[in-house]
Amino acid sequence: DQQVKQNSPSLSVQEGRISILNCDYTNSMFDYFLWYKKYPAEGPTFLISISSIKDKNEDGRFTVFLNKSAKHLSLHIVPSQPGDSAVYFCAASEGGGTASKLTFGTGTRLQVTL
Amino acid sequence: DTGVSQDPRHKITKRGQNVTFRCDPISEHNRLYWYRQTLGQGPEFLTYFQNEAQLEKSRLLSDRFSAERPKGSFSTLEIQRTEQGDSAMYLCASSSWGRTQETQYFGPGTRLLVL
Numbered sequence: 685d686q687q688v689k690q691n692s693p694s695l696s697v698q699e700g701r702i703s704i705l706n707c708d709y710t711n712s713m714f715d716y717f718l719w720y721k722k723y724p725a726e727g728p729t730f731l732i733s734i735s736s737i738k739d740k741n742e743d744g745r746f747t748v749f750l751n752k753s754a755k756h757l758s759l760h761i762v763p764s765q766p767g768d769s770a771v772y773f774c775a776a777s778e779g780g781g782t783a784s785k786l787t788f789g790t791g792t793r794l795q796v797t798l
Numbered sequence: 799d800t801g802v803s804q805d806p807r808h809k810i811t812k813r814g815q816n817v818t819f820r821c822d823p824i825s826e827h828n829r830l831y832w833y834r835q836t837l838g839q840g841p842e843f844l845t846y847f848q849n850e851a852q853l854e855k856s857r858l859l860s861d862r863f864s865a866e867r868p869k870g871s872f873s874t875l876e877i878q879r880t881e882q883g884d885s886a887m888y889l890c891a892s893s894s895w896g897r898t899q900e901t902q903y904f905g906p907g908t909r910l911l912v913l
Contacts, residue, residue, distance in 0.1 A: 688840075718901070727802070727889055727904030728841065773840050782901040783829055783893040785854060788840030 687711045688776050690789035697796055703761040705792050707774030710755065714776040718786065719748060719759045722771045731772075732759070733782055764796045800824075802905035804890050810911045811880055818876045819908045823892030830873050831902060832865055833889040834858070841889055847873060848895060880912045 689708045697703045707717075715736040720728035734741040734748045734757070741748050747760045761768055771791045777784040803822045811817050823830045828849050833841035844863070845855045849870040862880075867873040877884055887909050891902040 690840075720904075725906070727891075727906050730901045730903065733901065775840070780895075783895045785831065785843045785846055786833075786841070786902065787843065788833075790838065790840050 685710075686790075687714075688774055688787050688789040690772075690774055690792050692792050693790070694793040694795070697764045697794065699766055699796055699798050700763045703759075703764045703768065703794055703796070705759045705761075705772050705774075705794065707757045707759075707789055708755055709757075709776055711776070711778065711787075712755070713778045714787075715779065716777045716781050716784070717748070717750060717757050718775045718777075718782060719746075720773045720775060720788075721768075722773060722791070728773060730782075735781075761794075764794075766796050766798065769794060769796045802890055802892050802903055804888075804905040804908050806908055807906060808909050808911075810913065812913050813880060813882060815880055816876065816878045817880060817910065818874055819888055819890075819910075820872060820874050821890030821892075821905060822872045823890070824903055827892035827894050827900075827903075828870070829893045829895045829902075830867055831891040831893075832873070832875050833891065833904075835887040835889060835907070836885075844875075877910075880910075882912050885910055885912045 718733040719731040722728045774789040775786040831846040832844040835841045847867040887907045891904045893902045894900045
């Protein structure tokens, strides 16, 4: 039972354009959502998070939007840079914020082309 | 702050052998987590500790898996009688829980291959 889903396994975007990565979830008890970035041979690196009481959180080039009624969140990267090329994982937690156990999606591989 | 470290980075073993992995968390982080990641999947939660207490174990964690954090600092994950299905990346993460709750910081992982 995949509680967090990332339906696009890959995405290719030109440098300077917007990258939009999507994530859907089924567990209505999730109250914290996170995005992690992963380069090959490294562990996931935290990018940005959002609490379920908010619908938007912004950090520099990264913005996460949460639509609770649709059980959907998205990560926007503007402008996209070649160094953003990596696998992006959406994750969610139930109680305990970002220090609680995480349920991850299967990831979306982003490639930013020149 | 040297980050989360894991040892070894790679392990090749034969089916039926026992293996042990070590994780050193960020100092003063009181929570430590183990996840497993297989090809094409996201990390799956296995277990976590707060200080030396193991607070939760996933249904995925069979009796062949055991984790310890004896002094509330480093942790070990042991797999007994390894099977080919145990081949995966084993990730460790740490965070703090208390007056503030910090994000989980991940180590580089230990890649296990069971032949």
